[in-house]
Amino acid sequence: xxxxxxxxxxxxxxxxxxxxxxxxxxxxxxxxxxxxxxxxxxxxxxxxxxxxxxxxxxxxxxxxxxxxxxxxxxxxxxxxxxxxxxxxxxxxxxxxxxxxxxxxxxxxxxxxxxxxxxxxxx
Numbered sequence: 452x453x454x455x456x457x458x459x460x461x462x463x464x465x466x467x468x469x470x471x472x473x474x475x476x477x478x479x480x481x482x483x484x485x486x487x488x489x490x491x492x493x494x495x496x497x498x499x500x501x502x503x504x505x506x507x508x509x510x511x512x513x514x515x516x517x518x519x520x521x522x523x524x525x526x527x528x529x530x531x532x533x534x535x536x537x538x539x540x541x542x543x544x545x546x547x548x549x550x551x552x553x554x555x556x557x558x559x560x561x562x563x564x565x566x567x568x569x570x571x572x573x
Contacts, residue, residue, distance in 0.1 A: 457517035465510035473500045473515055492527030496520030532571075539567050 461469050499518045504511050543564035546557045 456519050459515040460512065462512060466504065466513055467510070471502070471513040471515050473502065492524055492531070493521040494524060496522050535571060536568070539564055539571070 459471060461471060497520045499520075501516050501518075503514045503516065505514065506512075543561065546560050549557050549560075
């Protein structure tokens with residue numbers, strides 16, 4: 452899964468006045484994170500930078516792009532979706548062990564399970 456998250460461009464001035472570049476010749480990578488923070492559901496993959504020059508009305512304009520590759524983690528999906536859904540289904544099975552005379556308890560437990568699943572999906 453690739454996300455195009457960052458774009459820099461100078462639309463008002465052409466390349467004759469301003470030339471945008473990622474590399475400044477220092478040998479450091481063009482993009483660096485101070486603190487490597489990753490979301491729960493993804494690994495932070497490769498960072499790829501590139502430049503594109505487009506012509507418009509006889510002038511060239513440079514665009515700088517940063518593509519970030521995010522790799523989905525299985526543990527995030529399990530923790531956020533599968534485990535809570537499984538627990539809600541198991542709790543809804545409690546209605547099978549209630550006596551037939553406890554109809555209000557069955558209805559309340561069933562509605563609570565259904566509303567919890569709907570809330571989780573949204």
